[in-house]
Amino acid sequence: MPVVDVRLLAAPAFSLSIGVDGVMRYAGVNDSLCRLTGLDAADLVGRTPSECLSSEIAAHVETQYRHCLKLGSIYEYEEHLDLPGGAKWWRTALSPILDPATDTxxxxxxxxxDITDRKRDELELRSAAFKDPLTGICNRRRFDRDLDLAVSGALEAGRIFALVLADVDRFKPINDTYGHAAGDTVLQELAGRLAKGIRSTDRLARIGGDEFAAILWVDSEAATDEAMQRLRFHLDEPMRVQDRAMRVGMSFGTVLWRPGMTTAGILAEADRAMYREKRAIAA
Known part of the structure; x- marks a missing residue:
């Protein structure tokens, strides 16, 4: 007999029984839950989570069930499960059922x-908050956070990285001569080319009008030089702006993190290196 007759409920619901040996088995699931999860009640009732779910999901849900029992009270949580009915976000509320005679x-x-739509909206809003609307890459807000995390990881665990600052050469004349729409096109093209030159583990951001930055996960000067060659490689070809072939260069300042460097310190050093290159190009 099920612990609770969940079939009487309209909302997705389930119950489990706990044997004297402490083993938990599904005692009941209702039609609403089956429709949303794609699971069949006949495959669940009377079985333990590990007997009817994938090993990963079974381990996850049983951990939640045990935590509720340990609390001895209502326990609510959110989880993402990939079930036969599709991958969905769920908000679940669990409650222990106690024997009044023994209080066990x-x-x-x-x-x-099912909170999938709400979670999707939250993730989209979060993504928009960290995305540069013109180029589609990360914005200054996200870069500042990522750089702080990179420096913290380097200080605490010694995970070395390189910081790259980049500035478009002679960008103001492009805007003045061809207009801001052409300038926007140049920035979008440059962002795309820079993105091709970094690995999926690295981070690229637009941090100002014509300023870009990258965090490269490299651990030596030699690896940094190789990474910079990849970044520069895609900038050599001229781009077409308003039917004109145009060469647009960038000045880079690159610093490999060293023990003791702070966020402000590595930013200042990269900035100085970038302007040294910019002055050398202008000379």
């Missing part, structure tokens, strides 16, 4: 709601 848990009762 004889089962669990759970109710879940």
């Amino acid at each position: 848990a004889t089962g669990l009762f759970g109710m879940s709601s």
